[in-house]
Amino acid sequence: MPACPCCTDAFPHRASRGHGRRGLMAAMAGLAATAAGLTPARAASSLPPTTLTPDQALDRLMQGHRRFLAQAAQPGPGNLERRAILATGQAPFAAVLGCADSRATPEVLFQAGLGEIFVARNAGNLADTGAIGSLEYAVANLGVPLIMVLGHQHCGAAGAAVALAQQPLSLPVHLRDMLLPMLPAALAALRAGGDVVEGTVRANVAMNVARLLAESPVLASAAAAGRLKVVGGHYALDTQQVSAIA
Numbered sequence: 260m261p262a263c264p265c266c267t268d269a270f271p272h273r274a275s276r277g278h279g280r281r282g283l284m285a286a287m288a289g290l291a292a293t294a295a296g297l298t299p300a301r302a303a304s305s306l307p308p309t310t311l312t313p314d315q316a317l318d319r320l321m322q323g324h325r326r327f328l329a330q331a332a333q334p335g336p337g338n339l340e341r342r343a344i345l346a347t348g349q350a351p352f353a354a355v356l357g358c359a360d361s362r363a364t365p366e367v368l369f370q371a372g373l374g375e376i377f378v379a380r381n382a383g384n385l386a387d388t389g390a391i392g393s394l395e396y397a398v399a400n401l402g403v404p405l406i407m408v409l410g411h412q413h414c415g416a417a418g419a420a421v422a423l424a425q426q427p428l429s430l431p432v433h434l435r436d437m438l439l440p441m442l443p444a445a446l447a448a449l450r451a452g453g454d455v456v457e458g459t460v461r462a463n464v465a466m467n468v469a470r471l472l473a474e475s476p477v478l479a480s481a482a483a484a485g486r487l488k489v490v491g492g493h494y495a496l497d498t499q500q501v502s503a504i505a
């Protein structure tokens with residue numbers, strides 16, 4: 260089973276940019292196939308899955324790392340001097356709770372270098388225990404003054420939550436547990452009508468902004484004291500724009 264639903268063809272955002280009924284049906288079919296331990300049928304996509312073997316993928320990762328090492332001597336925010344300073348500590352100016360989707364990388368979207376933003380990611384940018392604990396550390400220990408919960412257009416996790424809300428599905432336990440907190444957002448979007456996946460993305464961001472403050476006394480007290488702001492953001496893949504939504 261793939262580690263990240265946003266990166267598989269079992270989910271709709273690569274197959275259907277409009278997230279119409281075809282996309283949802285594809286999501287549901289993919290989920291059912293995944294649950295059955297089968298390889299989901301590949302939907303039409305302009306980006307076929309990688310053909311690299313696991314060893315080739317590891318080689319490619321490490322080739323990238325060697326480029327990172329080679330760049331250390333060059334001027335810029337990631338240079339050798341900066342890296343030496345970061346070896347002694349970190350003082351990021353913001354934190355992002357983002358989706359694990361490979362197209363919504365916060366450091367790239369915000370052009371942030373090493374040590375600049377503190378990032379917690381999971382499929383669906385959910386304020387789960389790991390994310391809340393990570394962000395509590397960022398605020399309480401590192402003095403981060405801003406958290407952005409960043410959702411994005413064509414989110415596979417949101418599409419899967421909509422499929423789950425529409426029809427009971429037998430899912431692997433971790434995938435099911437991961438998606439359950441998104442169901443209220445999916446149900447709200449279904450009631451509202453229109454583009455239900457996009458509606459789910461936006462409702463989910465707002466719910467997780469609220470959840471961070473409701474479930475974490477650390478974050479809530481920092482916000483009440485004016486030391487922290489928690490905002491919602493949305494990355495539109497079609498226009499490459501990040502905008503505030505909550």
Ligand SMILES: [Zn+2]
Binds near residue numbers: 382411
């Ligand atoms: Zn996503």
